[in-house]
Amino acid sequence: MPGVTLALDPGDDAACTRAALAAHDPAAGRITVHPTPGTTRADDLALDVLAALDKPYTPPGPWSRAHGLLWAATAAWILATSARHVTVLRAHLLAPPTWRLLLDLQQRTGIHLTLVCHRTTPPALTAALHQTAHTTTTGLPPHALPCPQPSTSLPPIPRASSLDWLTIPTLTRLALSDIPEPLCTTCTPAPPSTKGRPLLDSLPSEAVQRIHRLAHPQHAAALATTLVTGAPFHHLATATLADYHPTRATLTLHAPPHGRTPARCATYELPPWAGLLLDATAHYLSLTTASTRLLAPPEHSLAPLLQSAEHCRLRPPQHPHPTKRPTRYAFPAALPDGPDWTAFVDIPDLPPHLAGAVQRRRRLKEQGTRWREWERMYVDAAAFHAEHHHLDPTDPDHDSPLMTWIARQRHLKGCGELALARITELDALGMIWSKNAGAWERGHAYARAWAARTGHLAIPVKATLDGYAIGAWMRRQRKAAGLTDHQHHALDALDPLWQLEPDWNRSYRRLTAYLAEGGSLTGPVNRTGHTSDPHFRPGSWLRKQNCLASTGGHTAQQTALLDALGPWQTTSPPQPH
CATH class of the missing domain: 1.10.443 (hpI Integrase; Chain A)
Known part of the structure; x- marks a missing residue:
């Protein structure tokens, strides 16, 4: 039996999703993964799979952002545990690189992978499965259905x-x-x-x-x-x-x-x-x-x-409170909020009261008013991010307290006084740590916010987002020749077509949506799109691409994208005037 199953749910039936979630039982070897809404990076799905395997605690640092290591850890946990069936919901919303990584995960671990498409199957997914032995079913296969007596749902895992x-x-x-x-x-x-x-x-x-x-x-x-x-x-x-x-x-x-x-x-x-x-x-x-x-x-x-x-x-066990108050001691500038690990290392020039005094001040910082203020302002920052999809407030009339608090966190991190746990929580909201030195990171944060709202980076040149000229920044990225590999990968994760001109990018997306709804590459030139996009003229746009192809006006990426759709050129392309 093939190890990959494509389950079709074209009507997006809620009962199908509920059944797949009810079948999640790690003790029985069945894992159901519901991708986090709005995420497009392949690493985000690896984190979702790890969370479904009851491994949600990702330590801070470069390891959590490493592409291959996250998927290797996912495969290692699957091999070490009893997971044998993995069901991925909303597979039609994933990017093509993510599909390839899921199929590679199935080859590494030998699991039975079920991809559930709640809409029309994307052509790219069909092409990815063409080289893999798989079966196609309508509805969930038997191994992805819950047992007659499903296990009781576990309480949510705390952060x-x-x-x-x-x-x-x-x-x-x-x-x-x-x-x-x-x-x-x-x-x-x-x-x-x-x-x-x-x-x-x-x-x-x-x-x-x-x-x-x-x-x-x-x-x-x-x-x-x-x-x-x-x-x-x-x-x-x-x-x-x-x-x-x-x-x-x-x-x-x-x-x-x-x-x-x-x-x-x-x-x-x-x-x-x-x-x-x-x-x-x-x-x-x-x-x-x-x-x-x-x-x-x-x-x-x-x-x-x-x-x-x-x-x-x-x-480890912490030092007790000092018996008497130390006299005149200048605390170091950086005091992290974590445990005092250095208290157990032999440092000969350390004053005897240092460990107790440092721990006492740390406890006061954790339980004092600043700790409560941080929790309150973090809630405001999360609400701002949920509304705007970025964490760069620029309106002093409405967001002055939040702007002041964010500037304070930047200062504390620069001084080494911000705890690693707080840095991780702010990174999850897309924190811009340096607005001057990190100009590219600031533009990428707004690009990520635009992609979260629209699903693409086909941004008009004059477009702005919350006062930021995101269209002009995106135009500079398309024209720039010195982007690093990390910057290329970051933009590819948001939209694989970001290097194309915005008009061509949007028209190509409208054409793929037209084909997904049952349209054809051939037909009258003046035919219209389907009811979801009646103003689109696929025939007229394809004829224009045919003229550009005859004069060499397409880039290699545009030619590859059009050829992937099927035979789109006419047998006798019109001659240029």
């Missing part, structure tokens, strides 16, 4: 930034880190020692759930290993794929030859919940790079792992 902090004693030694050194060549790992550092017998179930909801497989496995073994980071970095034995559920950690803390090589027994995370990490490494490092990324960096721990709101 990581809204969770309470959990204190885990075994995280005390995680921040101890040395420069990576060569591994030991010959050793006889001993059983884990309980002398000096007793191993953890049990963990709070809430901590285990938070680690399982991390989308990064390596970070989830590293935190799980730290919580179980209490090993520092420079011991985690020594583990390789050969040190993990899935059948015996054991992991061997080595001691660097000249580590800062005395230790020895030891083999640890892992609980089943931690073995699942290490299985996902092994699949993730096989899908990304040839690196054999199991619990540390190729750059051997401790900071991203600590950020993931903060993102899950897990911290």
